[in-house]
Amino acid sequence: MAEETAPLLETRALARHFHIGGLFSTARLHAVDDLDLVIRPREILAVVGESGSGKSTIARLLAKVYEPTSGDILFRCRSLRDVRTRADLLAYRGQVPMVFQDPFSSLNPVHPIGYALLRGLALHQPSLSANEREAAAVRALESVGLSPARQVMARYPHEMSGGQRQRVGFAQALSYQPSLVLADEPVSMLDVSIRIGVLNLMARLCAEDGISFLYITHDIASARYVSHRIVVMYAGRVAESGPTEDVLHRPVHPYTRLLLSAVPDPRAPITLTAADTGEPPRVVNPGEGCRFRRRCPLAVAKCATMTPMLSQAAPGHQAACHVTAPSGPTPK
Amino acid sequence: MIADPILDVADITVEYSTAGEPARAVDHVSFQVARGEFLGIVGESGCGKSTLLFAIAQLLSPPAELVSGSVTFKGRDMVGLVGETLRAMRWRDYSVVMQSAMNALNPVKTVAAQYEDAMRAHGMSDRRRIRARSQEVLALVGIDAIHLKSYPHQLSGGMRQRVMIAMALLLSPELIVMDEPTSALDVVAQRSLMVQVKELQRRLGFAVIFVTHDMSLVGHFSDRLAVMYAGRIVEIGPTRPLFANPQHPYTRGLLDSFPSVYGPKVPLTGIPGAPPDLSDLPSGCRFRPRCPKVMPRCAEIEPALYVSGEAHVRCLLYELADG
Numbered sequence: 001m002a003e004e005t006a007p008l009l010e011t012r013a014l015a016r017h018f019h020i021g022g023l024f025s026t027a028r029l030h031a032v033d034d035l036d037l038v039i040r041p042r043e044i045l046a047v048v049g050e051s052g053s054g055k056s057t058i059a060r061l062l063a064k065v066y067e068p069t070s071g072d073i074l075f076r077c078r079s080l081r082d083v084r085t086r087a088d089l090l091a092y093r094g095q096v097p098m099v100f101q102d103p104f105s106s107l108n109p110v111h112p113i114g115y116a117l118l119r120g121l122a123l124h125q126p127s128l129s130a131n132e133r134e135a136a137a138v139r140a141l142e143s144v145g146l147s148p149a150r151q152v153m154a155r156y157p158h159e160m161s162g163g164q165r166q167r168v169g170f171a172q173a174l175s176y177q178p179s180l181v182l183a184d185e186p187v188s189m190l191d192v193s194i195r196i197g198v199l200n201l202m203a204r205l206c207a208e209d210g211i212s213f214l215y216i217t218h219d220i221a222s223a224r225y226v227s228h229r230i231v232v233m234y235a236g237r238v239a240e241s242g243p244t245e246d247v248l249h250r251p252v253h254p255y256t257r258l259l260l261s262a263v264p265d266p267r268a269p270i271t272l273t274a275a276d277t278g279e280p281p282r283v284v285n286p287g288e289g290c291r292f293r294r295r296c297p298l299a300v301a302k303c304a305t306m307t308p309m310l311s312q313a314a315p316g317h318q319a320a321c322h323v324t325a326p327s328g329p330t331p332k
Numbered sequence: 333m334i335a336d337p338i339l340d341v342a343d344i345t346v347e348y349s350t351a352g353e354p355a356r357a358v359d360h361v362s363f364q365v366a367r368g369e370f371l372g373i374v375g376e377s378g379c380g381k382s383t384l385l386f387a388i389a390q391l392l393s394p395p396a397e398l399v400s401g402s403v404t405f406k407g408r409d410m411v412g413l414v415g416e417t418l419r420a421m422r423w424r425d426y427s428v429v430m431q432s433a434m435n436a437l438n439p440v441k442t443v444a445a446q447y448e449d450a451m452r453a454h455g456m457s458d459r460r461r462i463r464a465r466s467q468e469v470l471a472l473v474g475i476d477a478i479h480l481k482s483y484p485h486q487l488s489g490g491m492r493q494r495v496m497i498a499m500a501l502l503l504s505p506e507l508i509v510m511d512e513p514t515s516a517l518d519v520v521a522q523r524s525l526m527v528q529v530k531e532l533q534r535r536l537g538f539a540v541i542f543v544t545h546d547m548s549l550v551g552h553f554s555d556r557l558a559v560m561y562a563g564r565i566v567e568i569g570p571t572r573p574l575f576a577n578p579q580h581p582y583t584r585g586l587l588d589s590f591p592s593v594y595g596p597k598v599p600l601t602g603i604p605g606a607p608p609d610l611s612d613l614p615s616g617c618r619f620r621p622r623c624p625k626v627m628p629r630c631a632e633i634e635p636a637l638y639v640s641g642e643a644h645v646r647c648l649l650y651e652l653a654d655g
Contacts, residue, residue, distance in 0.1 A: 163606060262522070
């Protein structure tokens with residue numbers, strides 16, 4: 001049981017800053033700050049936020065596309081700083097593959113689907129024989145509902161619909177028998193009527209095959225639909241996190257409340273006025289203070305001088321707000 | 333029928349010429365818009381909603397071609413109007429707000445210069461009046477007049493989209509046509525823009541045609557809703573009843589594709605399959621291959637729009653209800 005609850009992947013005070021402006025500029029864009037994330041086995045963790053909230057930077061840090069500015073990422077209790085050689089990197093990316101947002105540009109148009117799958121397998125699992133690779137590709141395509149797999153492998157990307165291509169993206173990731181899939185907005189480019197199919201696929205793969213997902217999205221309703229836990233990001237910091245139903249039914253952070261009130265849902269009453277025009281800040285050289293304070297209806301003087309730390313609102317449910325989740329002096 | 337509609341779209345068909353058979357993106361579509369009405373048009377990509385809007389605004393260019401039908405705006409047939417006649421009507425009588433304001437605004441001109449161009453083109457030359465009107469419309473969308481001196485790149489996506497909407501209001505047109513104006517924005521910005529457009533519309537009384545792929549977005553704002561599938565309107569009716577009681581299986585499927593953040597969590601199925609290729613349509617009903625309520629007759633008869641309750645529905649299930 002202890003093994004079940006041990007984190008699969010964990011980040012500790014993870015931060016990523018970007019240098020912006022000219023050569024001598026001292027401007028630093030803080031894309032992610034102070035991130036402590038835990039992804040457990042057999043879990044779908046949703047990271048929700050607007051553009052500029054740092055959610056895609058998180059995916060890229062975890063995929064080792066970006067190196068952290070500070071902090072650490074631990075996969076199965078091993079620091080990613082130790083993943084240095086090309087072979088190690090390929091093995092890690094086979095364990096933690098990424099599915100991209102745009103199914104129209106993430107597949108090479110000049111090669112058939114089978115090529116993309118087999119080439120990926122040859123890179124990430126070099127110990128497999130050609131026959132084993134073929135079998136793994138077929139299995140992966142069938143598990144995402146693309147059959148007959150052998151015919152699908154002979155088709156070119158342009159012969160497939162957006163939903164089918166995104167399934168190919170998932171098949172590619174699954175063929176490596178991963179433990180965690182990083183899915184960055186995997187359904188936002190798909191038509192409404194086929195999104196649910198892809199979300200259901202993620203839920204099934206998690207429940208039946210025990211694969212964990214990091215589901216990055218701006219769509220809080222779809223996050224609720226598939227995720228077990230949710231992390232709400234604002235301007236590079238975690239505003240609130242916890243069990244999904246708990247966070248969405250009893251939101252603590254004013255930003256989570258704002259996001260929920262803006263969800264287009266014809267079944268719900270309109271609560272938002274035009275007053276909040278929804279401009280997330282660019283976080284260049286931020287000082288102390290809550291990054292949401294300029295939009296926050298509850299802001300007090302303290303919010304401008306002290307960055308709120310996450311504090312517990314309910315078991316497993318944390319929020320970073322001086323007003324709604326006041327904390328004592330946090331041991332840090 | 334609407335008495336004295338501001339816009340009467342009658343039986344229009346638009347085809348894209350291809351190497352083989354032309355693809356019919358809009359197939360015999362008719363509807364009317366009342367003065368001051370907010371009409372939503374929803375559908376998935378490739379359903380013809382943007383082409384329809386281009387046909388209304390007389391913006392089609394080859395390979396798209398209007399094959400038949402008429403577009404009557406304020407009693408005048410717009411089809412075939414060109415050059416000066418059309419230019420005089422644009423901005424003054426109707427304006428169009430496009431999907432991405434990033435591409436619609438000129439990057440090397442300030443907001444003020446672009447507003448001035450539009451007003452001068454319509455015979456306004458008094459600089460003070462031009463300036464006053466520019467400030468007025470910006471204030472309508474909640475942007476400080478200081479941004480008249482801004483270039484588009486200095487504004488956020490939400491502000492650029494608001495600048496475009498303000499520009500559409502410059503000459504107080506009676507109809508504003510919007511093509512997914514909020515799809516590039518974050519949810520909070522999107523919602524705030526919708527609330528603002530609706531308030532302006534109530535206050536100034538213009539009519540709106542709002543095209544979107546996101547049905548849940550227009551739910552609170554449109555008076556009527558038209559749902560398009562594969563080039564045709566499959567259901568059209570007042571928004572509230574249409575949401576409460578969707579009749580066409582496609583409309584129902586679309587609505588059931590949106591997970592909700594409220595209420596109990598229910599498993600959803602979406603709609604299996606994908607929309608058909610417009611140059612290779614199925615016989616009979618176009619939704620038949622994806623329809624959960626398909627009957628043998630659906631392959632033989634192409635359904636018409638039948639009256640059912642307050643709506644018109646293109647489905648054989650409602651054929652008999654239509655007296």
